[in-house]
Amino acid sequence: MKKLNRRDFLKMGAVASASAVLAGCASRPEETMAPETGGTEQEPAVEEAPQTGDGVVVTYWYSWGNLDPAMDAIMATDEYKTAMKGNTLEYKGAVQSEALLTAVAAGTPPDGGSNFDYPNLWSRGAVLEVTDLVGTSAVVKKDDIAAGLWDGSFYDGKMIGVPGIEGFNWWGMNINAKAAEEAGLDPNNIPLTWEGLLEWHEALTKFDDAGNLLQFGLDPWDAMASEPDFAATSWGFKWWDEATKTFDLNNPLMAESYDVMGQFIRMVGPDKFAGMRQVEGNGTWGAAYNAGVQTMIMEGYWHPGETQIQQPDIAQYNRSTWAPVPESRKGAKIMATGPHFVQLFKDGAHPNEMFLFAEHLLSGAAMDIILKEVGWIFGRLSWLATVDKDTYPGLRFYIEATEQVTDWIVGRRCPIHWYVNDQSTELREKVYRDEMTSKEAVEELQARALAEWDAQGLGE
Amino acid sequence: MTTAGIKLRKLSRSESKGLLWGLFFISPWLLGFLGFTLYPLIASGYYSLTRYDLIREPVFLGFKNYINLFTNDPHFWNVMYNTLFYVGFSVPLGIGAAFLIATLLNSKIVGRSFFRGIIYIPSIVPAVCSAMVWLFLLNIQYGAINAIITSLGFQAIPFLSNPTLAKPSLVVVSMWTQGAAVVIFLAALQDVPRSLYEAATVDGANAWQKFRNVTIPMTTPVILFNLIMGFIGAFQEFTVPWLLTQGGPMNSTEFFAIHLYRNAFIYLRMGKASALAWIMFSIIVVFTLILFRTSARWVYYGGEE
Known part of the structure; x- marks a missing residue:
């Protein structure tokens, strides 16, 4: 065998590098164009998408890691194989948004994606409008999907993704009935106002002799309650008007929400709450509740199932009811919804094949698996009617709530929702740490939102 | 040529x-x-x-991005202060600690090789792992250190959850991973000619005088190197603060790199993030130039005429 000398090695290295660069510059095979246009920009001319059944590989990225066990089970079923018509799904879970954005910027996104920032991707023109595609579907039907979910699928009058995977009612107050009983409270009579809840919070919060926190009632800004949508709906105003694209954050009611919700933090201590969040932020959604340290939490339809799967010994004591409102709005039953989607990327190669899988996620076979493996439900009415409402403790409340809700919104609609959320988190912390008043905080919040909107060129 | x-x-x-x-x-x-x-x-x-x-x-x-950052951005100056605080404390303290540890490891102590290995281990542990360890050491609710403190009947200390304590706590955490600097200092210390110590002994110098007048001057080129590398690394610090505090509480640990990342990938402000990157680059260049310019006064090169 010929011995490889240094010069040969360097030559081979150079040739390999040059080849790699050339290969990287080559166009992708099987490039097809999208069937419909979407977003804010004019799309290039539409070409005929390949007929399904060609046996292509369809790429699907999912933002979180929760779905992985369900996906394994779904892809092992005969129903999946039939639905995919000979195509193969390449699934990747727990994909960070940086990875997705880089792929989008490079023009090589996956065919479909879920649980990313839907309105943001849409408003910047990264994903396709699917109104016409869904219009041809025998599975994704308006009259079989909960109204809020269906309506929430549209932005600027266009459907921005195929609703599915999970999605139903948000914002229920979930309590640990055992902890409530131990504190002398009646878990069948949970207060529905902030004022009443504060009394429960005090009763459920325990310190040791040295003043260290052992257990607490409610972190009012934990999980779903953290977002400005929640405070606005609880106090009865809209911070973001989608039709006029205007903000109303500098609102006395927003300031009142900071003051009222801040009392829960002050009672326990801001440092102790921040410490809890640091651990929870690095764990899972609702970890403090699962650990039995937090005894009340504002979440949504996923809470009963997820808690059962993650921590059954806590889930057995879970009770769910309406999220609180101020005394002045007593009787209002607030909820939000927002579907998760399979969004089809503008530069994806196989939108039609991706759509087959998006449709399959609405099948009973797939949704049964997701309910069992992850604990999530989706508001497809014909399927929902088959679900045992007592599958998980507290699930019945979320399923039956639709009939009783009085104030309903579709959440997370503002394209700079997460920017506003971050600023709100920072400013309200300044309020409960007494570094500014709530009035100053909401004035500042409004100013920052307007500046960011302009800076991002979203108003143009 | x-x-x-x-x-x-x-x-x-x-x-x-x-x-x-x-x-x-x-x-x-x-x-x-x-x-x-x-x-x-x-x-x-x-x-x-x-x-x-x-x-x-x-x-x-x-x-416009640059002008807005310096004149309108609600966070820029706070981020700058946080970063300079972190760099200003973590780099000198880290280098000082590394130098002292290297000096100890250069002396004839029992188990010297073992201690040298132990000191270097934190440098090869992935940052994510070490961040998780520190999180569960310092957390107010579940932290091991606070478990000891509370078991003694004292109040838990909010190391990472109080705006005043969070930055100093991160400085302490940064000092844990000085293994690479220790190894470089150790190599420099072993390179100091024995004859200089012998001459100092003959002149009647005590241990402190030998350290002050022989050891430190002879290792100043390596101190300069570690200082520059430390400054660059500290300005770019991201992983551990992000995992421990995500910039909080109340933005007290929002460092330059975290702010840059947040703007680039959460708010999709890549133009602003690029401007932040260039500002950070410029600051690092200025700091490095200042160090180089002043080095003629305090760095001794044995080969210089």
Whole structure:
């Protein structure tokens, strides 16, 4: 065998590098164009998408890691194989948004994606409008999907993704009935106002002799309650008007929400709450509740199932009811919804094949698996009617709530929702740490939102 | 030769051939440098002059991103203060600690090799793992250190959850990973000529005087090196603070790199993030130049005439 000398090695290295660069510059095979246009920009001319059944590989990225066990089970079923018509799904879970954005910027996104920032991707023109595609579907039907979910699928009058995977009612107050009983409270009579809840919070919060926190009632800004949508709906105003694209954050009611919700933090201590969040932020959604340290939490339809799967010994004591409102709005039953989607990327190669899988996620076979493996439900009415409402403790409340809700919104609609959320988190912390008043905080919040909107060129 | 003052001459045929082969041989590195360093550098310079969100086409804004950062941004000066605080404390303290540890490890102590290994281990532990360890050491609710403190009947200390304590706590955490600096200091200390210590002993110097007048001057080039590398690393610190505090509480640990990341990938402000990157680059360059300029006064090179 010929011995490889240094010069040969360097030559081979150079040739390999040059080849790699050339290969990287080559166009992708099987490039097809999208069937419909979407977003804010004019799309290039539409070409005929390949007929399904060609046996292509369809790429699907999912933002979180929760779905992985369900996906394994779904892809092992005969129903999946039939639905995919000979195509193969390449699934990747727990994909960070940086990875997705880089792929989008490079023009090589996956065919479909879920649980990313839907309105943001849409408003910047990264994903396709699917109104016409869904219009041809025998599975994704308006009259079989909960109204809020269906309506929430549209932005600027266009459907921005195929609703599915999970999605139903948000914002229920979930309590640990055992902890409530131990504190002398009646878990069948949970207060529905902030004022009443504060009394429960005090009763459920325990310190040791040295003043260290052992257990607490409610972190009012934990999980779903953290977002400005929640405070606005609880106090009865809209911070973001989608039709006029205007903000109303500098609102006395927003300031009142900071003051009222801040009392829960002050009672326990801001440092102790921040410490809890640091651990929870690095764990899972609702970890403090699962650990039995937090005894009340504002979440949504996923809470009963997820808690059962993650921590059954806590889930057995879970009770769910309406999220609180101020005394002045007593009787209002607030909820939000927002579907998760399979969004089809503008530069994806196989939108039609991706759509087959998006449709399959609405099948009973797939949704049964997701309910069992992850604990999530989706508001497809014909399927929902088959679900045992007592599958998980507290699930019945979320399923039956639709009939009783009085104030309903579709959440997370503002394209700079997460920017506003971050600023709100920072400013309200300044309020409960007494570094500014709530009035100053909401004035500042409004100013920052307007500046960011302009800076991002979203108003143009 | 292309050095200043020397006239360029035409290369001979064999020299040209040799140059081409040379370029060909280093082409793997050259291509990597062009594609993954030079191009991003130039591109970020351009993007810093635009409004760019990774998805839509960039819109040219001139220096608006820079002007807005210095004049309108609600976070910029706080981020700058946080970063300078962190750099100002973590680098000198880290280098001081590393130098002292190296000095101890250079002395004749039992189990010296074992201790040298132990000191270096934190440097090879992935940052994510060490961040998780520190999180469960320092957390007010579940932290091991606070478990000891509370078991003694004292109040838990909010190391990472109080705006006043969070930055100093991160400085302490940063000092844990000084293994690389210790190894470099150790090599420098072993290189100090024994004859200098012997001469100092003959002159009647005590241990402190030998350390002050022999050890420190002879290792100043390495101190300069570690200082520069420390400054650059501390300005770019991201992983551990992000995992421990995510910039909180109340933005008290929002460092430059975290702010840059947040703008780039959460708010999709890639143009603003690029401007932040160039500002950070400029600050690092200025700091490095200042260190180099002042080094003539305090760094001793044995080979200098």
